Structures are given as C-alpha cells and as structure tokens.
Amino acid sequence: MTPERFRTIVDAYGADPRRWPDEERAAAESWADLHRIEADAMLAESANLDAWLADHTVAPPERALIERVVAAAPNRRPVKHRVRLWWQGAAFAGIGLAGGLAGAFAVSFFVMTGQPPQTHDSPSYLASSFDGSGVDWSGE
Known part of the structure; x- marks a missing residue:
C-alpha cells in the first residue's frame, strides 16, 4: 500500500473502512496503523465530507410532479x-x-428416386450458366 493509493481509497470511499474495497481493506488499515499521523490527516479531511454528505437529504418529490411525469408518459x-x-x-x-x-x-x-431433374429439356428461361445447358444467350 502506498500513500497515493491510500489517499485514492479514502477519497473514493470515505473515511469509514467498512466502505473500502474488501481486497484492499486490510492493507489500507495496516498502512494507516504504520503511518498514523499521515493517515489521520487524510481521514479527517474525508470525515468532514462524509459527515456533510450524510446530513444532506433529498426531499421526496411532490405529488404534482409525479402526476405530471405519469401524464407525460407514452x-x-x-x-x-x-x-x-x-x-x-x-x-x-x-x-x-x-x-x-x-x-x-x-x-x-x-x-x-435417384434421378435429378433433367435440365437439358428445360426451357431456356429456366437455364443458367451453371447447369451445363447448351443455351447460348450471346446471339440475342
């Protein structure tokens, strides 16, 4: 674990280790234990943002907005x-x-039946250049 990676984890997931990725949590916690002063500074910065985000709530939509969305739906x-x-x-x-x-x-x-269709007796409009017929279209 490097200090840059620890900062990236704290910036992305917050100060609470329970939100850190499982595969990196143990390494990040051990790095924080070995570098307590530096880790505490990073965690304090992130804790303020975490607290602000936790306090922020979004009001539920008003009934009129729901009705307008439903009315506009195809x-x-x-x-x-x-x-x-x-x-x-x-x-x-x-x-x-x-x-x-x-x-x-x-x-x-x-x-x-073992008998393929007879193409040499077929009319010229059924013939093609691949069936071996003697029909010559060059004179027309």
Whole structure:
C-alpha cells in the first residue's frame, strides 16, 4: 500500500473502512496503523465530507410532479394490438416453416428416386450458366 493509493481509497470511499474495497481493506488499515499521523490527516479531511454528505437529504418529490411525469408518459398499446402482432408473427413463422418443408420434400424426392431433374429439356428461361445447358444467350 502506498500513500497515493491510500489517499485514492479514502477519497473514493470515505473515511469509514467498512466502505473500502474488501481486497484492499486490510492493507489500507495496516498502512494507516504504520503511518498514523499521515493517515489521520487524510481521514479527517474525508470525515468532514462524509459527515456533510450524510446530513444532506433529498426531499421526496411532490405529488404534482409525479402526476405530471405519469401524464407525460407514452400510453401503452392495448392488449388487443399486442395479440394481433403475436398472431402476425406466428403466421410469418408458419409460412417460413411451410416453405422449408416444401423445399425439404422436393430435395428428398430427388434423393429417393435417384434421378435429378433433367435440365437439358428445360426451357431456356429456366437455364443458367451453371447447369451445363447448351443455351447460348450471346446471339440475342
């Protein structure tokens, strides 16, 4: 424990050792015991501030202030609106699930039959440059 660290602890947490950090309390108290005059001066400065802060109280808010704050708060949406949003979300999730199942069914159909779809017989608008078709778009 250094004098600078002791001052930092006293300035931050006050003169009462019960408020000091647990992991540094023993070291700070032992430093204060070894350097009693210097520690007492630092603790006296902080004790005055601690006493002033302990005496200071904040008055509870007036009823009119509470009513103004509550009146200015935004209104919550009615339960009916939240339920409608929940159903819309559930419908969206259901549509996504149905699409996923349809895709899984199509893929499993081709895997089970062992026959991939014939792309060379497909119309030119279904062809792409990756399917190996002989469709040449350069002439158009």
